[in-house]
Amino acid sequence: MTSPLPQRHGLDPVRLRTPAEASWATMRDHLVDRLPRVDPARIDAMLREERIVGRHGPIALDAPFVPDEFLWFHRDLPHEVRVPFEIGVVHRDEHLVVVDKPHFLATIPRGSHILDTALVRLRQELDLPTLSPAHRLDRPTAGLLMFVVHRERRGAYQTLFRDRRVRKTYEAVARHDPALELPRTVESRIVKERGVIRAFEEPGPVNAVTHVELLAVRDGLARYRLVPETGRTHQLRVHMNGLGVPILGDDFYPALTEKPLDDFSRPLQLLATTLEFRDPFSGEVRRFTSRLDLRAWSSYEQWAAPVRDAPQTEGRT
Secondary structure (H helix, E strand, O other): OOOOOOOEOOEOOEEEEOOOOOOOOEHHHHHHHHOOOOOHHHHHHHHHOOOOEEOOEEOOOOOEOOOOOEEEEOOOOOOEEOOOOOOEEEEEOOOEEEEEEOOOOEOOOEOOEOOOEHHHHHHHHOOOOOOEEOOOOOOOOEEEEEEEOOHHHHHHHHHHHHOOOOEEEEEEEEEOOOOOOOOEEEEEOEEOOOOOOOOEEOOOOOOEEEEEEEEEEEOOEEEEEEEEOOOOOOHHHHHHHHOOOOEOOOOOOOOOOOOOOOOOOOOOOEEEEEEEEEOOOOOOEEEEEOOOOOHHHHOHHHHHOOOOOOOEEOOOO
């Protein structure tokens, strides 16, 4: 169903649907129950300002509860610290946009990262309001990220990633261990529990497979090529840690390290370097290559240097 509200700051409005059975006297009472993290006084203010609308217009403060009704509104936005790195456009045509996402930038709005995300930045910078991601990269990981311009094509490209028909390669920088025999294929069972930040390996059927290859060695560090066959949460980071060579800058493995959101020093040295797939519409083989480098490999001192004075992104309503 098409929203009666336009995008705001590159964000679509929230859509809610009321239950089929009425147990509230007013729509306001339902919203107070439905949105427990929002101060009831704020809900009252949004209703008075006509910021919550239904299919037939704004919802009044005393409007009676209506079952099976759709409601739309824009959430209040938090204060954010802007990631001080730009997104590089690698490829753009009428259907796809492929970019180099910098370290620390989230792919989509979530939690405390809303406006300063790859999706919202690109929608505004490229004036593409229907842009949507075909897949995701973790916030600490840099490199290739693909977006679909038109919603009607989104499903076909997302299916490629879901069905593992996209060949993805990564590079990482970590300590060099001369005793580690490479190349090798790492197979394990990785589990990520809801509400737990880190993933872990446990005995059981294999669900995570990564090919690891040594590319170069210099000054006690090594550059590795990682080719995942599967896509478990934190898979590459967990597998490298399991080999005894955790990726430089990893704040999760081997130990969880708290880091302020405005600390952009020592980025995770993991880069999504290539994407290759057969286009579901044209049938042609498409291959994209990142233009980024891993900073610790080109200059360890530069990678280790602190990054300060990140600009603030003000929260907006």
